[in-house]
Amino acid sequence: MQDDLFGDAVPQPPFKPPARAASRAKSVSSASQSMAKVRPAPAAEAWRELAWQLPAQLRFGVSTWSYPGWEGLVWDGDYDPGTLSKSGLVAYHRHPLLRTVCVDRTFWRPLTASQYAAYAAQVDDDFRFVVKCPASVTDAQIRGDEGKAREPNPDFLDPRLAIEHFVQPTLEGLGAKLGVLVFQLSPLSWGWLSRPEALMERLDRMLAAVRQALSAHASVIVAVEVRDPELLSQALVDTLKAHGATFCLGLHGKMPPIEDQLPMLRALWPGPLVCRWNLNRIFGAYGYGDAQKKHDPFNAILSEDPHTRAVLARTIRGITGAGQPAYVTVSNDAEGCAPLSIQTLAQAIAE
Secondary structure (H helix, E strand, C coil), rough: CCCCCCCCCCCCCCCCCHHHHHHHCCCCCCCHCCCCCCCCCHHHHHHHHHHHHCCEEEEEEEEEECCCCHHHCCCCCCCCCCHHHHHHHHHHCCCCCEEEECCHHCCHHHHHHHHHHHCCCCCCCCCCCEECHHHHHHCCCEEEECCCCCCCCCCCCCCCHHHHHHHHHHHHHHHHEEEEEEEEEECHHHHHHCCCCHHHHHHHHHHHHHHCEEEEEEECCEEECCCCCCCHHHHHHHHHHHCEEEEEEEEECCCCCCHHHHHHCCCCCCCCCEEECCCCHCCCCCCCCHHHHHHCCCCCCCCCCCHCCCCCCCCHHHHHHCCEEEEEEHHHHHHHHHEEEEEEEEHHHCC
């Protein structure tokens, strides 16, 4: 089973077009309608038939949605980033292929339950959010404005703060629309990497508290993403398994390519897929600035990555074909335009 787990031989779930589309259309809330300032691009409707062919367990989305360059792809016109940030989700979630979104801003500062509730009010009942834990919990360093480490973070992986600043507000604000909690461990110093036992002890305590807080919310997926290849280990697998958590595929220059991360998912099988395709490897580990410069205004695929796309499509088919959920979020910096990358991925899966 594990040899074939992510191969083409795994059958996809049966084709069920009308039910999901109808339920989404009926469940659009009056609140989201009253908030609508941004309208969806009419051209997006052309992708509805493709969306019907995808596994029901699969949710595609982007990281952040405030890009004017998606005019004609997601939005019907030229909106400024502020307008899109505040009310763009109303239009975004009507795109047939976009059934989730990664809320990245929470990494820099915790949000309140009311802020999460404002997001939830803009989408229908079928939509789910992927949310990142604040760096104040998942970064072992306190950093300055330019990201340079200033001093050790005494609250690193603190269970109490993880619950109070992250788990509780997301549950209260998003409710049933919360899909995945992502704990992204920022790059660690050698002091931590040389003491993996101490690191896993801290992670174990935090995940135990998170699982207890989620005891009445079994559908919420807990995923841990790392930025140090040294952490791809049996110790991490054991820690995740102990608390029903999964490994988040982090497709990024700081990490090995996707095929070298898949053994983590095989070791955790059966389980869901959580993947964040963040940065094309051609830009290196610190290439966000270069990627942004090349890809702006993010309306075309300029850095195509057919290898990652093909392996990811096979992985999605294998995991959803076995009945497991899959959350895949894509950044503009993966290929140049996240909505177009998602469309191409969807076509590869439906073939």
